[in-house]
Amino acid sequence: MSTATTQKRSVSAVIWDYLTTVDHKKVGILYMLGGAFFFLLGGLEALIIRIQLIKPENDFVSAGLYNEMITMHGTTMIFFAAMPILIGLMNYIMPLQIGARDVAFPFLNALGVWLFIFGGLLMNVSWFTGGAPDAGWTNYAPLSLQSPGHGVNYYVMGLQLSGAGTLMSGINFIVTIVRMRAPGMTYMRMPLFSWTTLVTSILILFAFPAFTVALFLMQFDRMFESAFFDIALGGNSIIWQHLFWIFGHPEVYILILPAFGIFSEIFPTFSKKRLFGYTAMVFATFLIAFLGFMVWAHHMFTVGLGPVANAIFAIGTMAIAVPTGIKIFNWLLTMWGGSIQINSAMLYALGFIPSFTIGGMTGVMLGATVADFQYHDTYFVIAHFHYVIVGGVVFGILAAMHYWWPLMFNRILNETLGKWAFWTFFFGFHLTFFVQHFLGLMGMPRRYWVFLEGQGLDVGNFVSTIGTFLMTIGVLIFLYNIVHTYFKGEVPAQDPWDGRTLEWSVPTPVPFYNFKQLPLVRGLDALWLEKMEGDGKIKPAEPVAPIHMPNSSILPFIMAVGFTIASFGFIYQLDGPLGRITIYIGMAIAVGSMIIRSLRDDHGYYVEFDEDEPQKEGA
Amino acid sequence: MKSWMGKMKAIMLFGFLSLLLAGCGKENLTALDPKGYGAEKSLDIILLTTGIMVGVFLVVIIIYTIVLARFRRKKGDNHIPEQVEGSKKLETIWTVIPIILVLIMGIPTVVYTFDLADTSEASSTLNINVTGHQYWWNFEYEDHNVVTSQDLYIPVGEKVYVNMLSSDVIHSFWVPTITGKMDVNPENVNTMYIEAYEEGVYWGKCAELCGPSHSLMDFKVIVVSPEEFEQWITDMQNVDPEEVPTDAVAQEGQELFQSNCMSCHAIGDASSAGPNLTNFGNRVHFVGYLEPTKENLVEWIMDPESLKPGNKMTGMYEVTEEEAEKIAEYLMQLKSTDVTPESAGGLID
Known part of the structure; x- marks a missing residue:
């Protein structure tokens, strides 16, 4: 067990610590590490895609491999990179922001992260076992049913595993925020990042089950020979599209709302001004989430649902621009009249505004059905969602890294390197994706392995690929910055950004119990309030008393391993008895760990304080 | 609505085109230079929404620029700005105006949506x-x-x-x-x-x-x-699928074709498992994208997989290169009508 006074430990001790941890901060770091690994993998796939498209009729990769690349790029970036990194940040930051000592269900939290990591690894194993999934990240039936080999089976089981983990996180965060806020931390005093964590978790709770169902149906069709999507046997493939997008559209907001939360922390901090229109920001978040469930069919305008459905979903889609617009203007007005300090974190936030606004604009344009008949499934759509996801989510993640790095790792990321990384990434991003709007309108559909010579698409594609190289350089500089900071980074002063919210009141490195005494929150921007009206210190809400903490456990890890083994069995279950045996072995391990967990009494332990030195007692 | 749309369209088209220094793409592929009803309606909405959205973007960028120009922290400046809670008036403005904009975009969108979905005729x-x-x-x-x-x-x-x-x-x-x-x-x-x-x-x-x-x-x-179309229909109706070509090579090709290819392909008025080849000799391209030359056709017959990966033709037949050339010769001569792509002006290169 680590304590605030931990000395250097052996590598194996650290690994064992992380394998068994139930601490929200370490789980958060595991999420971010896993997410970073898959982000690099997804980036490599993107690079291969763009190299293939650098010139007409290129043969850098084959047609089949290209489809595997686009499928894995999309799936990896959404499910195994962007979402886990955000969940990692929520894990680390949210309890600190609301004054909690951990999340509500630490054991479940650890299980979630291992399910995500094994889900992601499982899916990537498919590269070495005869081919990755190749039906696109949307995995439309009947193409996905027809796809030969086991690729799509890997897609189904990999996402089912990690999806279960995500669902657990969602439930966990909701309960944490509802039940574990510090005294005085009313809902309307919660920092925006915690708010967006709550709303995102609600989205996860309602959106993921639709996807779980879709994946089960797909699993039955592919592995148990049912016919939910098989037209020849009376199935219907459009059902997959509905289920996928009922999940898939809220998923976009699951990604972007936490990023909104991050920017809502960064703008006030570096403008030294409270968030403009806090109440409106909270309600806009809810409105976006609510409307996000009402618009899934705008991904299906060309399916032939008819003009009534198309018209309703078009108006619904455009309506989302209203709350999003409120947010953009409130951020601008937060800076208005402020004292703006521009550092790397703020640069990403400032880069986000024009980039995301373009993504939002094209979103409204795509919502107009008749125009969408031209945009749909072309590079225009590719440009649009990369403006939203890179310009919004990735900028948000990078901003959050620079902003919270001192809190998480007790080092400050190098500013010079940070700025270099930002500018190369920012220019590379716009170079890559801006021109793609026009490529789409000039007649280039998405998911094209080659484009033909003499169709006026050469220049645009070349420019786009060059942009990708710049983005790659940006990411490499950021990685170098991390390594550089690890070895030579500056140790920050307590509260290096003159922060406003509770997480900046805890000492760094953050003690494993977070708060020695639960804080008393007296208003919005609790720390800032104390700085302005008090002595700059958060008042305690309780006397120093023993702190109840959960025990570490290897069971979440073993459970996840069991489910992963069973997943392998399902993937190969039509190939012979070996598959079925593997299912039983895997499930025996998973269910066995569950039984052990259920039957063994584990009441955690108490941290006793003896003259400021925390001591572990009992076990 | 028509007249202001017209004006707006002209203004926006100009703006849009000047943005697009490189041009609009290839004239028989691009969506930006429509030559049909559906594409025209789409472009109307594209230009309308783009115009409004570019307007919104400019407003954002103007405020953004002013903010960055006026409110950056100077060295040594440690003042604490006034902590403004919000402004009902401003927030109402940027809620109401977007709602109005959404309506302006939404109404023509709905009208056109129903228009393009009309199948009553x-x-x-x-x-x-x-x-x-x-x-x-x-x-x-x-x-x-x-x-x-x-x-x-x-x-x-x-x-x-x-x-x-x-x-x-x-x-x-x-x-x-x-x-x-x-x-x-x-x-x-x-x-x-x-x-x-x-x-x-x-x-x-x-x-x-x-x-x-x-x-x-x-x-x-x-x-x-319309006249050429009538002519094309008539010519296609009068094709004799069994017609024997005049030269000997093509005749051999026809026999090879009939024994190797007819289980999937058809000539005449039948739909088949593979493409109908009645007017194959008139095709703009072979295989959808290859120049219509005999070499390309022979290459396709010999090795379809490398030209169209995953196609259903690979491995369905066995012919030698010599036989493939004869089949190609026969297929190239399937020009059952005088109405060809050239009648429409040919493919623009």
């Missing part, structure tokens, strides 16, 4: 059954007993209804210059109308991922005058 005009296959298109003129594939002939200035169904996975029918796309589903027929304003040969694309050769599933729409 489908029974009284030309109907074409379109079938999407991995990776080619079948076109059946049901009322006329004519079947062709890959090159879709339609008359200029007439509403033509396409009834689309897929034989395998989902495809999507897209001719950017003439009309927006619609999915070709395996379970239900999707109907839409197309109307081309100008004669010409236009690129059609599959826009829904359908397998490895998705990007090679191109087709052409050949828009000819």
